[in-house]
Amino acid sequence: MSLSLLFSRRIICGWIKTYSTASSEIVKETIDDFSSLSPLLDPRPTHPHTVTPTTPHTSEEHIVSLADQCFMKVAIIGTPNAGKSTLVNELIGRKVFAVSPKRHTTLHRAMGVITHGNTQVALLDTPGLIPYHEGRKLKVSKQFLTDPARSTMEADIIVVMVDAANKHTRERLDRNIVRILQANRHIPSMLVLNKVDLVSHKHVLLSVTEGLTGTMERQDKLNQVSALTRKLRNKNLTDKVRTKFESIIQKLNLELGLLDTTAKPRTEDDPTFNASTGFQGDGCVDRLSTTVRSDLCHSWPHFEETFMMSSLTGDGVESLKVYLLGHAPKGEWQYLSHEMTDTPTLDLVENIVREKLFKYLEKEIPYVITQSNILWEHTDEGTLTIYQNINCKTEKQASIVIGPAGRTIQAITREASDDIRQLLNCTVDLTLYVRSNKK
Structure with a gap:
């Protein structure tokens, strides 16, 4: 069997040894450590890399006086898969944060920034709220469990997102959400019903709103x-x-x-x-x-506004954006006018790869595999070269990640490369190595 397919687009799926058998069986072996590349490693930049927009800066963006500047922080909380990251991407106007239909794609708080005119709004995208016992079962970090509550403590407005299409959870607020709202009752809060495009009978939305607002x-x-x-x-x-x-x-x-x-x-x-x-x-x-x-309560009667939208299609998102920009108080900007996030570029890249792993892998596999950066290098031609390890616990998992004839890891690398290129506005050479911790 020819190996040209497996090495196309510079995608290396681990060293592959081919044996001449009747079934042309491919035996996948894991690669060795890359200690020889250590002088080139850049696993975590010493300063945060920010994402620059595709549109050039205008002089107007740089002449807003401190006296005219408005700034506000908005914490977005909700249960897993409510669509928080999708909403932040839509509000920013660009896909910056990873999204997935699977739960727990967002592992820690992320900051998105909108700058319009003299107003800047920082959007705190948080992990989905889950009970403590579920967090222990999933072995998530303490930061995963505490980020939502910590984010609301520094926010000027709290946005509670609810999946209006989920019949099992849409009728009542999660108890943890109500507790957060109660602890921060001095902070204005808003209710956002997301995924309304998936609700066939629109009169249901009124009933859901009445139930959530008490x-x-x-x-x-x-x-x-x-x-x-x-x-x-x-x-x-x-x-x-x-x-x-x-x-x-x-x-x-x-x-x-x-x-x-x-x-x-x-x-x-x-x-x-x-x-x-x-x-x-x-x-x-x-x-x-x-x-x-x-x-004792699963509703919140103190929501100041209720918005209905589909963050995936963008319907209704503009109304929320206008509201947020219009309610920002006077305050000095905390970010440059062209910055869209304070998340380091390497973290954004890892999240994009993680998103594709969630897309193509089933069951527990995307949750147990880990990523590690090997090489991060800008060439003289302007190409960003990235090598990353996909670390699997077993050879069976590694085989599934690679896929038949390497097709799965090729698809993951191809789609991740496209997203990274669109995000960073540069040529990207991404290579993913699939490794197994057990031989």
Whole structure:
């Protein structure tokens, strides 16, 4: 069997030894360490490389005075696969961050930057929120679990993304999201329903919005409080039943945020005291507090705006972009006008390769293989030469990554090269070596 196919486009899939058998079986062997290349290694640049746009800079971008500059940070949070990275790419106007239909493509916080006129908006793209026990099971880093909450603490606006096409999760907010919102209730928040293009019946979106913002749930609980309050007026109730009803009312008011747990208990001498409920007025509303018990609630009634969009097609994204740019407060820019991210270029490249691994590999394989950079070199002709190892745990995994006659790794390298070239605006020579840790 000819090896020319496997080495086309300078794609090396590991050393391949061919044996002349009836089936022309290809035996794939892993390559040795590249210690001889150590003088050329540039695994992590000492300074962040930024991505330059395709359009040339204009003089207008450089003459915005400090007094006229506006700046804002926006934290984008949500459960896995809500479309956060896709939205950031669409808002920036260019694919900077890796996206994949599979969960956990984003491993740590990434920063995207929009600069328009005198306004700059920094977009904090965060990993999908998962429970702590799931994080331990997946063996993700601590940073993966803490980045969403840490990002919201430094944000001026929190954007909560929900996959409107997911029937299993769209009806209620994840508990971790509500807890983050509760801890940062002083920060304005917005709800974004994504993937609305995949929802056949658009009237469903109204129901989903009402559920996520607590409109329906809140009204139901208010009705329950009113009904129980009326029952408490019955003088024939036993003490046991009365105590049970009062306990339920108290719990409902806690969930609704209608009970001020920090206030001093009212007494019968207080003219606002209600003998049946202990709450102000008719027992349904106490205006002293709007605290929401995040551990008991799966909605958030304090969203200032709701946007419906498809970050994949771009429909509705412009409305969110205009809103963000229009609400940025006065503040000095933190990035140059042409910068789109503060992520080092090597990290962006590794994420692009990772995206293609997720695309072509199934089950647990893309989650367990690792990448390591071997060579990062700019030639005199302007070509960026990149060698990377794809490290597999077993020979079987390496065989799957390489694919029949090397077709899988060729497709991964070809598509990754195209994306890197579009991102960096230069000729790219990418070589991926598939290795196995066990021989």
